Amino acid sequence: MDIKTLHDADVISISTAKSAFDTLATAFGQHIESWQHDVVDRLSHSEWTGTAAGHANTRISTLGTELQSAKQELGLVSRALQDAYDGFAAAQAHLISALDDAKNQKLTVADDGGITWDKDPNSPNFAGKDAETQAQQIQARITAALNEADHADQTINSRLGHLATNAGNGTGLDSATAKADTDAANALEQVPAAGTDPNSVKAWWNGLTDEQQRRMILNHPDQIGNMDGIPAVDRNQANQINLQRAHQDIQHQLDGLGPEPNQFLNVADSNGFPVENPDYTTWKQKHDDLTDKMNGIKAIEARLNTKVDATHPPTFLLGFDTNGHGHAIVAVNNPDTANNVSTYVPGTGARLGSIGSDINRSDVMVASANNANKQAGDKSTTSSITWVGYDAPQNIIPEAADDTYAKNAEDKLVSFENGLHATHDGKIGNNTILAHSYGTTTVGYAMRDHGLPVDNAVLIASPGAGVDNAKDLRIDPNHVYAAQSPADAIGWAAATDPSGLGDNLWDNLKTDFGFGDGDHHLMYGRQTTAPQFGANVLPVDPNAGHSDYWNADSPTLVSMGQIMAGKY
Template identity: 80%
Template sequence: MDIKTLHDADFINLITAKTAFDTLATAFGQHVENWQHEVVDRLNHSQWTGTAASHAQARIQLLENELQAAQQEIGLVSRALNDASEGFAAAQAHLISALDDAKTHKLTVAADGGITWDNDPNSANFAGKDAESLAHQISSRITAALTEADHADQTISARLAHLASNASNGTGLDSATAKTDLAAANALETVPAAGTDPNSVKGWWNSLTDEQQHRMILNHPDQIGNLDGVPAVARNEANQINLQRGKQDVQRQLDGLGPAPKPTIQMGREIMPNPAYTKWKAAHDELTDKMNGITAIEKRLGAPVDDQHPPTFLLGFDTNGKGHAIIAVNNPDTANNVSTYVPGTGARLGSINSDINRSDLMVQSANDANRKAGDKSTTSSITWVGYDAPQSIIPEAADDSYAKNAEDKLHNFEVGLHATHDGKIGNNTVLAHSYGTTTVGYAMRDKGLPVDNVVLIASPGTGVEHAKDLRIDPNHVYAAQSQADAIGWAAAVDPGGMADNFVDNVKSSWGFGDGDHHLIHGRQTTVPQFGAQVLPTNPEGGHSDYWNDDSPTLPAMGRIIAGKPVYQ
């Protein structure tokens, strides 16, 4: 597609053709009704019986089915032409808008898309000091419009070619074929259900024109924004809408609470806590917590892009329960290396700010590793709060149901990253902290995750006894746990783990224990028996200090994410 072709295109012929096919479908439908009334109904009431009658009735029924199938196929041609008209018209409008803006800013666009301008400040046609920046922006818009038109051309051509082939070879007269074609056309207007295979979702998304994709985002942002297999840019657009709607809803609920009741009430001579205040405060605190998370997301999304703050993409958002959010630092569909960070206990919408900061730090660390190696590869780190995490150490973090309930969600998300990526992901890592390692471990054990590396930070156990049970090469399983990390106190509660710990403790008291230890969700990931590659830590670091400036774990994480040797 070139500028002149798209700019000068007159799509009235598409509308005319669409109208003609509508007329044809209507007329054809009338013929089918006439056939039913004049032939089929009369034959059925003719009292004609016998072998010949049976053959005739069977053939007439087949012909009726063929006529109905043909009518459906004609209608599908009309729908394809309508989609073509809308798709091309939208691309043309985007192109004309870009060209008009170029003219307004005194930029000259050549037929091949090249842009020139007058740099002389004394000239009447001087384009201004920002001409180069504007030229880059407009050039990108022109390219996007041409790409949009090409995409519409390819998708609609494929649909029309299929229908034309059906018409020429007779398969369009088959009821089953017509039913399948109708279902495929209807699917273009229906968002796949949550949990659909991300590769199928990506195929569906690619079958839409850009204009259809745009309408899906506007009309179904809650579904599109959280659907694995939809590209990151589209999910981000949908979730920007979800974010604002969620903010409005949370604010409405806060306003609806009204002023705080009195904290206490007098019962006779005693002052007692006011149950109404207790209820009000619980609701107010939870809504305020969500609003804090929303504000943090807005602030990060709107931050000026620099080395410390790469562009971000909101890949998931809702305020259900404690709220969920998935935020990518850099575009995971185009980055060479992609890492998914799964936080643990306490993870929710309201705590998202600290988790985003960790993703920023991991991108910086990976960039440092690449820079030292002379590698220009790019990195995306995704904060995945896409599950209901436990909110308390006791009793919730002792319950593995949170990890079990997250398995399908995490698996689908990781498969989706591969489905939407431009080509093959260079190095794919899943990195988790605290209970997040249990969530990741369960998903890897039961579902398998399509990753190259797994990094387990401060793990209370992963549900497996050995690194090899995570279904990837144990040499690419990494673990870190500081000596001062209180996670080491999360003692096993299962009989097998308690027995192993007791035996090792007895051995240790006699001077020959080997340190094999089990925590609440499985074997400690940093003991030799687990078989992971153990990362360096600050021995005095606490449970949340692995991302601190003085932590040797952070640069190690960066090297793993960047695909560089860990031990240097």
């Protein structure tokens, strides 16, 4: 598709053709009604019997089915023509808008898309000091419009070509074929059910024109924004709608809470202590929950609105809702186009309200990966995704001592990782899953029970990954990495299973006599940095606390970046 073709396209002719085809389809339907009344009904009321009558009735019945199938197929042609008009009209409008803006800004657009301008400040046609920036933006809009038209052309051509083939070889007269074609056309107008395989979702999305995709985003942002298999750019658009609506809703609820009630009643209990006001308790719980979610919303907004520069890559909101403690999935750099992609799964305490600090971790990990690439003379790009797409435990006891949270997250994480491959432009060069604390248990369970399509697994400060050996994570154990500082309290997450307790006692006994081998079990399996686990142990600051692995001077952070970049 080129500028002149799209600009001069007579899209009204498509609408006219659609109207003409509707007239044809209506006339065809009237002929079917006449056939039913003048032939079928009269024949059924006749007293014609015998072998010939039986053959005739059978053929007439078959012919009636074929006519109804043909009517369905004609209707599908009309729907395709309408979608063609909508798609091409939108693309043409976007092109004309870009060309008009170019003209207003004194930029000259050539037929091949090249843009020139007068650079003489004394000329009446001087385009201004920011002409180059404006030209780049116009160029991007023109390219997007042409791509939009190409996409519409391909999708509509495929649909019309299929229907034309059916008409040419007679398969369109088959009721099963007509039903399948109708179901396929209806599916284009319906969001796939939750849990649909990401590859099927991507195929559905690709079958829509850009205009149909826009309508889906506007009409169903909550579904599109959180569906694996939808490209990152489109999920981001949908989730920014969800984010704005949630901001308004949460603020409305906060405003509706009214003033804070008195904390205590004017009475004392049997021990003489003041009795807490039930109204205050209810108010406080709602207020704290809403405030926490608002903090998360504002943190996401702040990062999305940060000006993109060398130290602040673009961000994409790949998932968002306020259900429960709230969920958010935020990518630093576009995972669909980055050479290397890493998913970071935080642990206990992860929720919408805490997303700001987790996004910061993705930022510093991308910077670390960029530095690793720079040192290697590699221009590859890296995306780090903060995945708070599950209900994480919110406290150490009792929630983090319960593996139900990890089990409930397995299918969600598997679907998300499969979705990254479905939407990526080509094959992901180096794919990493990186987790912290209870997040390593969540990742470990998913890898153990289902397998994840990743190249590397990085387990930071793990209370156990649900397995006793790295090989049980279903990837090459040479690409499993672990880090745990001696000062990290996670080492106190004692084993609760009998075998783990027994192994720990035996190893402690051997250590007392000078021949212990460092084997140790934690709450959810063997310590990931124990030699027997079989992971590559990363360097750590020996004084690092549980959340210090992302500090600026952390050797672990350097290693994380190298692994993500494929340079470790």
